Structure formats: structure tokens, C-alpha cells
Amino acid sequence: MFVSGATILHADLDSFYASVEQRDDPRLRGRPVIVGGGVVLAASYEAKHYGVRTAMSGGRALRLCPHAIVVPPRMSAYSAASKAVFEVFRDTTPLVEGISIDEAFLEVGGLRKIAGTPEEIAARLRAEVLERVGLPITVGVARTKFLAKVASGVAKPDGLLVVPPDGELEFLHPLPVERLWGVGRVTAEKLHARGITTVGQVAALAESTLVGMLGRASGRHLHALAHNVDPRRVRVGQRRRSIGAQRALGRSPRTRAELEAFLAALVDRVTRRLRAAHRVCRTVVLRLRFADFARVTRSHTLLQSTDDTQLVLDAARRLLREAMPMIDERGVTLIGVALSNLDRENAVQLALPFPGEPAGSLDAAVDHVRDRFGTAALTRAALLGRDPGISVPLLPD
Template sequence: MTERAILHVDMDAFFVSVELRDSPDLVGKPIIVGHPSGRSVVLSASYDCRARGIHSAMPMSQAIPLMPEATVIEPSHHKYSEASAQIMAYFHTLTPLVEQVSVDEAFLDVTGSMRMLGGPVQIAQKIREYIRAEMGLTASVGIARNKFVAKLASTYAKPDGLAVIAPERTEEFLHELPVSKMWGVGKRTADQLHALGIETVGQLATEPETRLISRLGEHGRALRLLSRGIDNRPVEVSRDEKSISSEHAFAVDITEPQVLEGELLRLSHKVGQRLRQHGKSANGVGIKIKYKDFSGITRSKALAAATDSSTKISESALALLRKLTPLAQPVRLIGVRAERLQDYELGLQFSLDPREEKAREAERIADQIGQKFPQSIVTPARFLRPKE
């Protein structure tokens, strides 16, 4: 039986690289992509910035002092989406088995493509050459017999490299790694493993399964399999989103309920737009609040019928917020989430109230205008944000 050949392709500092491609005068200079003011966070940083400790999701207020000479570039999401779409389209010319994990990474199962295109190393080189020559960007590629090891390999290939883990070398490669490098091991799980005296993947592989299950449940069984290089998950051609969310961090802590409600309205509008864009409807709505001291709270509710209506989502979100008032502390971040998603066609119920149908139709017309004129901003007047 032929061993699977799985590639994990991960773009190098993707947002930064797209900006440098379009502004070559900045090549060689430290770059941070993010909004420079308020409580924005770093979206991406050049490798020299990373060497100073700057990383994605770090507050800009912490990142800029670490490298004050860095050039801060405000993100251009439409450029990143266009570049991502071109890359993913190219992957599909090589194999139909492409699993896009995020805007800048994907798994490819090239097992069935090798007869026509050569071995996995040749295919990986072809990918890297295309991305460099046609797009002016760089990518790192990990090659292995499964997704777990391929992803680890691409990490070790960065930046702008290629790493191959042959099947017979899988356990040798894995066993010296710290358990914190494993997919599915966050800080909490790492702490639990450390409490068991497990520091490396090799130690995890020899740990009795019963002991892992007693501490971590079924997750312990799955981690033990991964530690031995066993990962039979297929490359999933379509990845159904379980939820769609949008959130906003305020420039200053907010105590006024009307400001929080206004923000929930606009976030609900965004979430509804994305539902309609993806052909999905939601059976539940949730909200997320982060307080001044960084503690947080979430609440959710089931809907009587699936919806893709921004109006319906906002009504549910507002009801959840009002049940929490008065709030325990000033709020630094608020978010809205549509959950338990299903395809639009599967049971969306139309209201008998003509006002609701008119509102839904208005939302769809606004969506169409936005698609035809991408630079325009079409939004209900009540969603406009007052100056903070």
C-alpha cells in the first residue's frame, strides 16, 4: 500500500510579505502590521520584530516599545484575501484534496498526483517556485505521511524552507520534541502532562494509556497516538464552520449600556453579512464580554428557528446583554457569535411578518451592493458608531 504524501504549506509572515511586495522600499526594514492606535493588536510582524519578542495578537501598546523603529502598516484585508484566493486556486491545479486551514496555510494530499507531477519533494518545490515567481511571496512546506507531522515539519522549515520527514524517521523526529510543540497541547494540557513528569513527546509515547486517560480523558488517548506518529485524519476538502463571530476592543473601557448596545448592533450586522456570504443560517446566538481586568463572560441562547438575518441576531444579542446588566465592571471588548450553523437551504423559516421580510430583503440588497462596489460601505444608519 502506498504511503500517503501530505504537504503542509504555510506562508511566511503572510500579511507582512504582501505589504512588502507592494512597497519594496520597505524591504529589509522591521515591519508590524496592525492599527497603530488604541487597543489594537499585532496581526503580523517581520522576523526581525519577532526576534525582539513581538508576536501576533500582542497588544500594539506592548509591541511598539519593543521595536520603536519598526514601520507600522495598517492592514489591507482585501489584498490578503486576493493573494490567498490565488494561492488556493493554484493548489487545486495540483490536487483536488486541498484543506484550507486559514488565509495563509493549507494541507494538500498529493498521493494521487505523484504519477503525473513527480514525488512530494518535486511538488513542494513546484509550489514554492510558483509562489515566489508569480506572487513575489515565500512559503515553507512540511512533507510527511500525515497532517500532524507535516504541520510540525513546516514549522521547522521556516522561514522559506522545505522539510521532509520520511515515514521511517517519524518517531525519531517526534520524540525529542517538547510536548508543548504538539498539535492540541495548549498551556493547560502541557501543565497537566508536566505534572505527570512528561516533558517530551518520546516520554508521552511510552506513558501507559490508562494513566493518560485518567488525567486527560479521551484527549489523552488521542495525544498518545499522535506522539507515536499515528494520525489517520484525511485532508478534508470542505471545512464547515461551526460558528461565525465578530468582536470589537474599545479604545477606552466602556460603562454606558447604550454604547455597548450600539456596538452589538453593528457586530450583529457583520455576522449576518458573513452568514449570508457563506450560505449559512444560525440556530443559536452568543455574546462575549471581556472586562477591564481581562476576566470574561460568555452567554448564548438557542433560536426558535434558524436565521441569517442581522436584525434577528442583534435582537438575541441585545437580550443576552440586557440580562447581564448592570455589568460587574467596565467593558474593554464585546463580541457576537452565530453558532450551530447549517446550510441556508436546510430549514430557514420565513416570517409571516412583512416587516421582517422587508428587513431581510434590504439586507440582501445591501450585500449585493457591497459585492458590486467593494470599496463602498452600505450599512443601516442605526449601526453607525458614535465617536469614542
């Protein structure tokens, strides 16, 4: 059912990891907090004031804010806080679309008679998250998902902003082009080079002009968003289209053996999640970020869908071998693996049986041990003595 008016809420926890740390340790409240060591996983707004940002190296962050307090990440605490916040979301409305562990879209258009206006519901939601979970949250309210997310970004931190339907473009057009979904550093530079710095200037261009400037997909996408054309509704029960994990490596040179070890750990992580979700994949994607911050992806599509760790790892290793000349030349600061072309586990085409152990028996045994005794109970020999990296909490697959 389509509901007109500003009825979509975008709820986004403020500096989530850092806020949990400040909630749990009163000594950190009001002080600049950095979560993570070698790489900044999160920064409190007190630290952001000095220019500290997520994914920044820890050394650079401390040069910007020498008096910051660095705390190690506590993923179990963040996962528990996320679950508690999503309980508040679901108590507010049954129409909740989770985007990540710290943000979601909520549709409240059908609740006016029993719960009040969207603005009243948003204010009550913020109060309940603070009371029940102890965390600040910002909410943007608008007619479209895109504009609700923009509104929450503008309202941060710890704010509430409603964009009425008759004031959408008046609100949107003065904002910088970086507020448009899909405008990253490269696209922003292309627009800035032509003197385009605001959303209103993008909206003033013909779609054909943007297509010629940015390509067909990006040009049409930005033209629509600049006019707040976003027909997507809040959807419940959407399964993710890919499952991935990545690891920041810092700027130190890495050997091929180190990269292969990190890759194996990532593949172990994502294939375990794949099996836990009762799904299979057909495409393996390798993601790399170089020392100059440029990113590339390389992919390989298997002949048959699988959830077998070894098959996925073999494909990922081939992709890494092919990328090694680029890595040797440019350095690497991040490596990631994603599995896509997902399907249900029972969608796998049955094959003729061959002698040997049943397919997946080793994976099943390893999963069982790790489920019972913890992830660190079994590890690969190549990972002995190495930091396994941080397993970031995610929404259920």
C-alpha cells in the same frame, strides 16, 4: 483512496500580512514590520526576533522593538494575494483543503508518475508561489495532517521539511508539548507542573493517566497525537461548521453602550456572510476575553434556524447582558460572535404568514446596498463616529 507514505503537504505562508507589505514596498524588506496599530495583526520575522507577536498590544510591541515600522492593514491586498496562492495550490493538485487564507493541506500521493515525489512537488510549489505571487511559503510533508503541520512549523520561515514514515516518532518526540494540537497555555501548565515538557514524555504515559490528568476528550486526543495517530484525510469541499468574527478592544475600560455597538457591528458582519453563503444558523455564541487573558463563551440556541440579523442580534444582546457582571469585575479585551448549527437556507421550516413586511426584506435591501456601494454605505446610528474595526479576509464560506 488511501495513499501510504508521506504524501500530505501543509503549506503555510510566512508572516502573511507582513510579507505582503514587504513584497509591495521594497523599503520594508529586511526591516522589522508591524501590521496594525492598537493591536498587532502580523509581524515580520525581523520584528518577531525582538519578541513581537500577533495579538500583542501595539504599545508593548514598540517597547520591544522601538525601531519597527508600523503599517496599517490592507485587507484587499491580503485577500488578492490569498486567491493567487490558492490558484497555485489548485494548479498543483485537485485535492486542496483550505484551513485559512494563508494555509492549506494538499494531498499529492497520486501524482508521483506525472509530477514526481512529494518532496519534489513541495519544492516546486514553493518556487511557484514565490515566482507567481512573490511571497515566501513553508511546506511540511508527512504521512498525517497533524505531522505535516508540525513539520511546517518547525521548518519556518521559508523552509521545506519532509518527515519520512520510518522517522516520525524520532522527529516528533523531542519536540515541546506545545507542538501538540490542543495544548494551549492552560494545558501546557498542567503538563509542566508534572514535569512533562516533551511530546515523548506524553507518549510514555498511559492513555488512562492522561485522561485522569486532563479529562477524557483531551487525554485521548493528546495520547493519539503523541503517537502520530491521525486518520483524517485531506478533504475537498468541506463547508465551515461555524461563521464568526471578533474584535480586539485593547485594555481601556469599555462602557456597555460601546460593547453593544461593537456587538451590533459584528452581528451585521457575520449574518451578511451567512446569507451570502445561503445558510442559516440556530446557535448564537458570544466569545469574551478578559483582561487576565482568560476566555469564556456563552451560547443561546434559537427555536428555529434563521439568517435574520435582528433575531441573531437580540440573542447576542441577551448573552452580553448576562455577561456584564463578569465584564465589570474583570474587564474585557476582546469580543466575538459565532454562529453555529449551520444548515442550508432551504432547510428552514415554513411558518404561517403574518401581516407586515416579508421576513428578511430589510436584510436583503441592506445587503444589496452594501454589495453595490461598499460596506460603509450603510451603518447603524450607534456606530456613527466609531471605528468599525477590521474585517479580516477569510476563505469562502
